[in-house]
Each structure stands twice: as structure tokens, then as C-alpha cells.
């Protein structure tokens with residue numbers, strides 16, 4: 074069953090009337106801010122770069138969970154979106170995106186049914202690495218009277234989901250191809266382990282090795298007479314490497330859109346659009362304490378934007394920062410934090426305060442968070 078459209082949109086709608094038109098510094102903190110001009114130029118820059126590569130761009134929207142941003146990406150040329158969950162796929166479909174890849178195994182019966190239903194109105198694909206799951210997806214599609222696209226998930230060295238050998242890829246592909254209700258479209262092999270390699274030269278080698286593993290699966294499937302229409306991989310740290318491979322057809326990079334300090338280290342040319350606005354609630358000597366901690370900034374330590382400062386600690390509700398003695402920051406001042414990893418920061422908030430030149434111009438929901446979209 075498709076989940077009902079949540080009350081979240083009504084809440085965001087009510088809040089919109091209150092905050093739109095406010096100056097950034099009049100917002101209640103902590104607040105998630107989106108500099109829409111920066112996001113737009115990131116989107117346009119990536120679209121221009123991918124236009125020079127032999128692949129399409131199917132950006133991963135688990136990063137921002139925003140149908141507004143997804144539409145911006147599609148309008149700039151993306152061929153569809155990648156999601157982590159069926160609920161994100163439904164939210165993006167409701168927001169007007171036609172082609173959806175759930176780059177994950179879908180096993181729980183509720184999401185399986187929802188995926189099968191969604192396939193009745195949209196182009197929908199999911200990953201498979203297990204023949205029992207293949208049978209369950211096929212049964213759900215037949216029950217819904219639809220067809221679900223599937224890609225064989227290939228482990229390219231990350232050690233998460235995905236088949237571990239070309240022979241296993243071929244076997245899962247053969248079973249999927251023979252399953253009524255499913256359409257075998259190809260393979261996916263996200264090389265997430267390469268994003269953790271800070272050395273750019275080593276990352277080139279690791280990404281190359283990862284794609285060899287993915288393409289070995291493609292070759293094994295070809296030996297069995299199964300062609301891969303879709304060969305999908307790539308993140309923000311490898312889009313230019315993976316996307317330059319002529320045997321790839323699409324890349325899944327997502328973080329480039331809003332950026333964070335982790336991805337900033339991996340690729341030049343994209344700017345941070347997402348920040349957490351916070352208030353200085355204490356200053357003791359050269360230590361300032363902010364009203365935004367792990368519950369506002371996510372899993373990785375943030376950075377104080379625009380100040381020479383060192384983050385000392387990130388507690389549940391507080392972040393402590395050492396500032397130079399000469400810093401004028403004092404209690405009551407507003408500061409912005411660049412998040413360490415944007416996807417886990419955005420997921421903590423109901424909505425983005427969409428900011429242009431320091432003024433809130435809109436409020437965009439952060440969609441399909443657990444609970445709101447998945448109850449029942």
C-alpha cells in the first residue's frame with residue numbers, strides 16, 4: 074500500500090506563512106538553511122560536466138530528500154533520480170520525477186508492495202542480490218499488475234550488499250530475467266569505499282579496480298546472453314572517473330548538490346549550500362558554545378563558516394568552538410555551521426529554510442523521513 078501523503082506538508086505550509094520574508098538572523102535556531110543560488114550553481118555545474126561524459130546523471134536524492142531540489146536536477150538534465158528507500162521514491166514521484174532507481178535491496182513486505190504499486194505509474198527500478206528476494210519482487214509485481222525493473226547489485230569492494238562474484242551476478246540475473254513481473258535492466262555497483270580514500274591518485278586506482286569488478290559481472294551476464302542496458306555506479310568523489318568509463322551508462326552522484334566538508338575534500342568546484350544556523354549561547358574565554366549539537370548537525374563534526382575557529386566538541390545539544398582571542402563573537406550572535414556530512418544533517422530537520430541574499434524565500438520539506446512517511 075502506498076503511504077498516505079503525510080501531515081508534514083500541512084505543517085510546513087503553516088510554518089511557511091510565518092518564516093517567508095524573514096531575514097536569516099530573525100530565524101529561530103537551530104535552523105537548516107539552503108542557499109538556493111549555490112545549490113542551483115552546483116546543479117548546473119554538474120550537469121555541464123556530465124554532459125561531456127559518456128553517461129547520464131541520476132543523482133542520489135537521499136542526500137537532500139527534497140522534491141524541489143530533485144526537480145531542479147531533472148530540469149538541468151538528470152535522467153531521473155536515485156533513492157535509498159521506496160518512501161523517498163514515492164515522495165519524488167509525487168513531486169513530479171518520472172524515473173526512479175531505488176539503489177538498495179527492497180525486502181520488507183510493506184515497501185515491496187509500495188514499490189510494485191509505484192511501478193504502475195512510474196519507471197521504477199530496485200537492486201537485487203538474492204534469488205528469494207527476486208521471487209518476492211516478482212510476486213508483488215504480478216499481484217499489483219505492474220512490472221518492476223531490477224538491476225543486479227554488484228559489490229565492487231565496499232563489502233555492503235551486492236553479489237560477490239561474476240558467477241553469482243550471472244545466476245541472480247538469470248533468475249530475474251526468467252521471473253514474470255520483473256524486467257532485468259542491468260547492474261549497479263556503487264564504489265562507496267573509494268570515497269573514503271583521501272589521496273586523489275589512489276582514488277583513481279581504487280575506482281578503476283571497482284569498475285573492473287562491476288564490468289566483470291556485465292561480461293559474465295553477456296556470456297549467458299543477458300545484455301545490460303543500464304550500468305550504474307558513481308558518487309560525488311568518483312563521478313569524473315566512473316563517469317568517464319564508456320561502459321558505464323549512468324552515475325548516481327548526489328552530494329555535489331548541497332555539499333559538506335567531507336565531499337569538499339574529495340572534489341573541487343562545488344560549494345556548500347546547506348548550513349545549520351545556530352546561536353552563540355555562551356562564551357567563556359576563547360571557547361564559544363552553540364545551540365546546535367548532534368541533533369541538529371548530524372553524524373560528523375561541523376565547521377564554523379566564515380570564522381577562523383576550531384571545533385572542540387559536538388555534544389547532543391551543543392557544539393563547542395575555540396575562536397581566536399580577538400574574535401568578536403559573543404552571546405546572542407548568529408553563526409552558520411557547514412555540516413560534516415549533509416545527508417545525516419538534513420534528515421534531522423522538517424524543512425529547509427530556502428535563503429536568497431540573506432532572506433527566507435520559501436520553506437521546502439525534507440521528505441520521507443522515517444516515521445512520517447513510513448508509519449503503518
Ligand SMILES: Cc1ncc(COP(=O)(O)O)c(C=O)c1O
Nearest residue numbers: 133176263308309325326327328
Ligand atoms: C548507492 C549509492 N549511490 C550513490 C551515492 C552517492 O554518493 P555521494 O553522496 O558521494 O554523491 C551513495 C551515497 O552514499 C550511495 O549509497
